[in-house]
Amino acid sequence: MGSLDGFRVTFRQIFLPRVTIEYPKVKRPKPDRMHGRHVLNRYEDGMEKCIGCELCAGVCPARCIYVRGKDNPPDAPVSPGERYGFVYEINFLRCIHCDLCVEACPTEAITETKLFEFSFQNREDAIYTKDELLVGDDGRPQHLPWEHWTEDDENRTSAWVRATSPNGAASFEGTVQWSGELGYGVRDPEPAQAESDEETGEAWIVLSSNRGGV
Amino acid sequence: MSMLATPLLAAGDPMLEGPIDLTVFLIVAGKTLFVFAALLVAVMLMIWFERKVIADMQNRIGPNRAGPWGILQTLADGIKFFFKEDLLPDRSDRIVFRLAPYLAIVPAFLSFAVVPFGGTITIAGHTTRLQLADPPVGVLLVLAMSSLAVYGVMLAGWASGSKYPLLGSVRATAQMISYEAALGLSVATVVLVAGSLYTSDIVASQADSLMRWNVLRLGFVPFVVFLVAATAELNRPPFDLVEAEQELVGGFHTEYSSIRFALFFLAEFMNTITMSCVIVTLFLGGPTIPLDVPILTSVSPVWFLLKVVVFLFVYVWFRATLPRLRYDQLMDLGWKVLIPIALGWLLVIGAIQVSGTDTQSRLLWLGGGAAGLGVCFVMLLRSLQLGRATVSEEDLHG
Numbered sequence: 001m002g003s004l005d006g007f008r009v010t011f012r013q014i015f016l017p018r019v020t021i022e023y024p025k026v027k028r029p030k031p032d033r034m035h036g037r038h039v040l041n042r043y044e045d046g047m048e049k050c051i052g053c054e055l056c057a058g059v060c061p062a063r064c065i066y067v068r069g070k071d072n073p074p075d076a077p078v079s080p081g082e083r084y085g086f087v088y089e090i091n092f093l094r095c096i097h098c099d100l101c102v103e104a105c106p107t108e109a110i111t112e113t114k115l116f117e118f119s120f121q122n123r124e125d126a127i128y129t130k131d132e133l134l135v136g137d138d139g140r141p142q143h144l145p146w147e148h149w150t151e152d153d154e155n156r157t158s159a160w161v162r163a164t165s166p167n168g169a170a171s172f173e174g175t176v177q178w179s180g181e182l183g184y185g186v187r188d189p190e191p192a193q194a195e196s197d198e199e200t201g202e203a204w205i206v207l208s209s210n211r212g213g214v
Numbered sequence: 215m216s217m218l219a220t221p222l223l224a225a226g227d228p229m230l231e232g233p234i235d236l237t238v239f240l241i242v243a244g245k246t247l248f249v250f251a252a253l254l255v256a257v258m259l260m261i262w263f264e265r266k267v268i269a270d271m272q273n274r275i276g277p278n279r280a281g282p283w284g285i286l287q288t289l290a291d292g293i294k295f296f297f298k299e300d301l302l303p304d305r306s307d308r309i310v311f312r313l314a315p316y317l318a319i320v321p322a323f324l325s326f327a328v329v330p331f332g333g334t335i336t337i338a339g340h341t342t343r344l345q346l347a348d349p350p351v352g353v354l355l356v357l358a359m360s361s362l363a364v365y366g367v368m369l370a371g372w373a374s375g376s377k378y379p380l381l382g383s384v385r386a387t388a389q390m391i392s393y394e395a396a397l398g399l400s401v402a403t404v405v406l407v408a409g410s411l412y413t414s415d416i417v418a419s420q421a422d423s424l425m426r427w428n429v430l431r432l433g434f435v436p437f438v439v440f441l442v443a444a445t446a447e448l449n450r451p452p453f454d455l456v457e458a459e460q461e462l463v464g465g466f467h468t469e470y471s472s473i474r475f476a477l478f479f480l481a482e483f484m485n486t487i488t489m490s491c492v493i494v495t496l497f498l499g500g501p502t503i504p505l506d507v508p509i510l511t512s513v514s515p516v517w518f519l520l521k522v523v524v525f526l527f528v529y530v531w532f533r534a535t536l537p538r539l540r541y542d543q544l545m546d547l548g549w550k551v552l553i554p555i556a557l558g559w560l561l562v563i564g565a566i567q568v569s570g571t572d573t574q575s576r577l578l579w580l581g582g583g584a585a586g587l588g589v590c591f592v593m594l595l596r597s598l599q600l601g602r603a604t605v606s607e608e609d610l611h612g
Contacts, residue, residue: 006535014270022275 027150035097036115038090039141039157040133041108042182048078048134049109049179052085056101056110064094065101085109088130093123108178111158113141117148139183158187229342241337249346253326257483258288264483264530271534292476300472305375314373315470315477318366322484325359328352328413329491332501332514344515345414352413353405356492357398360447363485364390367449367456370478371466382465385541386449386456392548393446393453399556400436400443403563404428404496417500424504429497432563437497439556441528444489446548449482450529452536453544490525494518554594558587 021028030036041049052069068087078084101110110133120126125146135141141154158181180186229238262277262285269276277284302308331344349355364387371383405411407428408419420426429437446453457465464470467478494500498521501514510517539547561583569579 007531010271010531010535013273014267016273018275019273020275022278 030114030153032156034112034114034116035099036113036153037092037118037141037147038095038101038110038112038128038133039135040085040088040110040130041158042135042139043080044180044182044185046137046182047080048084049107050085050088051079051081051107051109052083053106055104055106059100059104061098061100062094062096064091065089066091081107085130088133090128090133091126092118092120092128093126108158113157114153115141115147115149117150118144118146120146135182137182139181155184157181227343227345227348229340232340237338238340241340241342244337245342245346249326250323253323253484253487254480256487257480258292259285260483260487260526261288261291261479263526264533267527267530268534271531295473295476298472300474301469303375303469306469307373307375310369310373311469312474314366314370315474315481316366317369318363318481319477319484321359321362321366322481322488325356326484326488326491328355329488329495330414330417330500331518332417333512343414348412348414350411352411353401353416353496354411356488357394357401360397360485360489361390361394363481366478366481367466370470374466374469376469378463379466379468382456382458382462382468385462386466389449389453389455389544389548390447392545393443393552396439396443396548396552396556397447399553399560400440401496403432403436403556403560406560406563406567407431413495413500417495417502420499421502422504422506427497427499427504432497433559435555435559436563437493439552439559440493440497442547443552443556444493445529445532446544448485448489448529450486451533452538454538455541455544458538486529487522487526490522490529491518493525494521550594550598554591558590561587 043049050067052067054067054069057063057065057067066087066089067085069083070086072078072082072084078086097112099112102112105111125144132142132144135157141149141157143149158178174189176186176189178187229241232238265287266276266284277287280286280290302311327346328349329345330348334341334343336342367386367390368383371379371381371386374380404416408416410416410419416428420428420431425431449456456462457467462468467475470478501518503510503514503517505511565579565583566576569576
C-alpha cells in the first residue's frame, strides 16, 4: 500500500493491550532499593541505633536533616553508645531522597522505606520529628494520617544497606555486615548482584507484558 | 410517529405546502431546537469519541473518569471553561475579538440545517421531513457557510493584536480559500449528475442501488478530492497548520480563553460532524441503503448515523496517522493536484452527461474531451516544470 501503510499501523494499535496503568487503582511493584520516606531503626533489644553523630546532617545536600546529639543518661540509656540523637528532624519539603544519609550513617540507624505516597496539609506536617521517624515497638514504621502505606512497604525498610558492603568491596557481597533490627532480627543479605539483576530484569519484563493492569 | 420508506422526491417539505399556521410554526421551531440540541450533544460525544479513539491508536486509555467510559468528560471540560477567567488582551480589537467566536460557530450551525436524516415524521396531523430546511440552494448553502467560517478564524487572529494568532489566521485564510475551490469543483460533479441543488434531491438520486451512490457512480475521484479538501477546510490534521502548536503556540486562538475558546473548539468539532454529514449526503446516498427490506429501510436515520460515524472515525484516523504537511506542500497539494484533478474530472463527467446515449456521439464527445484534457494536462505539467526551474534559479542567485 506504500504511503498508506501508516493507516494499517494505527488501526492495528486499537486491538493491542494498553500501556497505561491506572495508577491509584493499580500500582506497580516498587523496586527493592527504592528511596522513600525515612525511618530511624532500633536494635532488637529496643535501643535506638542513632548515636547523634550528625554525619547524615553533614552529608545531606539539601540540608533537610537537623540532628542534635546528647550524652546518654547513665541510668536509662537510649542508645548503646555514648551519645544518642535527642533531636532528629527531616524536612520532607526539602528532601530529595538521594539516600546519602543512609550511606553516611555508621550504625544503619537511618534507612528508607518504600513509602512515597504522602502529602501534607501544612508545613509543620512536612517536618518529621524523631517521634514520627522512629519505628514503633514492633519494629514497624509509624503510619501517619497523611501517609498511604501499601502492603509490604514497611517490610522492606533497609534494602540498600543489605545490598552493598560498607567498604564497597565486591568480596563482601552476600556477607551479613549489619546489626539486627527490632521486630525483624538480622535480615538476610540480598541476592548477589548478578542474580538480582537477572531477577529484577525479569520482573520488569513480566510487568511490561502485563500491560493493561486489571 | 411513522417513518416512510420511500424516498421523497424534492417538492419542498409536505408540511410547508399547506397553509402555515401556528402549529406549523411551532413544529418548525421545535425542529430547530431539537437539531440545535442534538448537534450540541453530538459535538460532546464527538470530542469524547475522538479522544477515546486516538487514545486507542496510541495504546493509551483516554478519558475514563467522568461518567461511564469517561463519556461526560466533555461536559466536565465545558463547565470548567465557563468558570475560567475571560481574558481580553490589551492590544486586541475588543468588538471583533468578542465577535469572532460567534462568526465561527454560527456557520457551523447553519450548514447543518440542510442535512437530510431520512424519513418523515407526523406531529399533530402535520407530516414533515426529518430535515430542518431544504432550500433550493441546498448544497450551495453548505459551501457558502464553510467560506463564511473563514471569517471567524481570520478575524480572531486579526483582532488578537498578537503575532502568532495573526500568522495562524493568515495561514488559515490562504488554506481555506485554496481548498474551497477543490471542494466546490468536486461538489459540482455531484450536482451535475443529480441535476439539482436540493440536498433531498441529491439523496433521492442515489437511492435503490449501490452503483448509484455517487462515490461509485462518479468514479471515486471526486469523493477522494472532497474528503481531502474537506479535511483541509476543517483545519483538521494533517492540514492543521492553522493551530500548529510547535510553530504558532495555539494559532488563531492563542489569545482566547474561557468560553470563547470553547466556542472555537465547539465550532471546529461541529464543522467536522457537519462535513461528515455532507459527505454522506453527497457521496454515500445519505440515509438510503441499497437494500429493499422494509424493516431496514424504515430506520433510515440509523443508517445515516452509521455512515456518519464511519467518517468521524476516518477523521480521527487521519489525525492519528498522518504528520502535518509543510505550508508549501499544503499549497502544492491544493493548487497543483486537487484542483486540476477535480476540474478535469468535472469536465469528464460533464462530457459523459452531454454525450447522449448513441455510441457515435459519445465517442465524439469523449474523444474530443480526452484530447482537450490531454492538452491541458501537458500544459499544466510544463508550467509546473517552468515554475520549479524559476524558483531554483532564484534560490541560486538570491
